[in-house]
Amino acid sequence: MIKKLCVLFSCVVLSASLFAQSSPAGEGPGPSLWVGVGFSTFNPDYGCPSDALFSCFTRQLVGVVPYADYNHLFNRIGVEGEMRWLNWRGPGSGIKESNYMGGLRVRLITYKKRVSLNAKVLAGDAHFSSANVVGRGNYFAFAPGMTLDYRITRRVAVRADYEYQMWPNFNGGTGGSGGLSPNGLTFGVSYRLLH
Numbered sequence: 512m513i514k515k516l517c518v519l520f521s522c523v524v525l526s527a528s529l530f531a532q533s534s535p536a537g538e539g540p541g542p543s544l545w546v547g548v549g550f551s552t553f554n555p556d557y558g559c560p561s562d563a564l565f566s567c568f569t570r571q572l573v574g575v576v577p578y579a580d581y582n583h584l585f586n587r588i589g590v591e592g593e594m595r596w597l598n599w600r601g602p603g604s605g606i607k608e609s610n611y612m613g614g615l616r617v618r619l620i621t622y623k624k625r626v627s628l629n630a631k632v633l634a635g636d637a638h639f640s641s642a643n644v645v646g647r648g649n650y651f652a653f654a655p656g657m658t659l660d661y662r663i664t665r666r667v668a669v670r671a672d673y674e675y676q677m678w679p680n681f682n683g684g685t686g687g688s689g690g691l692s693p694n695g696l697t698f699g700v701s702y703r704l705l706h
Contacts, residue, residue: 543706545580549670549699553597555608557639557646562692564673572597572608576697580616587618591631595697605642608693610652610676611635629658637678639691650678650691665703672697 552571559567574597582589592613612635620628637652656674663669673696681691 541706542581542583544704545582545668545701546704547578547580547668547670547699547701549576549578549672549697550574551576551595551597551695551697553608553693553695555597555606556692556694557606557641562694564694564696571600571695572606572693573599574609576699578699578701580701582616582618589616589618590614591616591633593633597693607640608637610637610654612637612652612654614653616658625662627660629660631656631658631674633674637676639678639681646681650681652676652678660701668701668703670697670699670701672699 550573552573554562554564554567555570555572556562556567559570561567565571574595576593576595578591578593580589580591584590590613594611595609597608612633614631614633614635616629616631618627618629620626632653632655634651634653637650638648639650640647654674654676656672658670658672660668660670673694675694676692678691678693
């Protein structure tokens with residue numbers, strides 16, 4: 512399953528690059544492809560008093576997230592893909608969450624061509640595993656979020672990202688459909704491959 516998702520992620524990034532062209536100087540920014548890697552800290556919303564960002568701080572899951580953004584697909588609209596592996600720390604040290612998502616990204620504000628605030632809505636596969644078998648499995652997930660990107664140079668940017676995931680079919684072994692809402696922050700650095 513993971514191999515299929517990695518191939519799918521690669522295909523999305525590569526196919527997006529087929530549309531990358533420089534736009535004439537008088538028409539503003541053209542399409543750009545950025546790839547990056549970040550460090551995430553998430554409230555797993557499993558074994559925590561609530562799904563509030565830091566309500567379960569001593570049990571936060573931490574991990575890595577590679578991501579890619581293809582911007583200016585249609586004016587302010589672009590696409591984003593990410594893979595997140597939250598494999599460290601957690602309630603009872605036995606919980607792991609990972610996800611493979613893609614979706615739309617909309618540039619809301621740009622300040623002096625260096626700072627941009629973006630909204631995103633992603634959907635895809637999420638995986639939950641624990642030391643015991645309760646709740647283990649793959650689930651559909653969707654995630655609204657916000658990113659703040661700051662360009663350090665023409666080709667390098669840093670990012671702060673907040674994402675609120677919703678796993679509506681997660682049952683946690685209760686037999687019902689209680690859902691799960693992991694959410695957290697990612698801090699990363701990205702490099703522009705195409706302009």
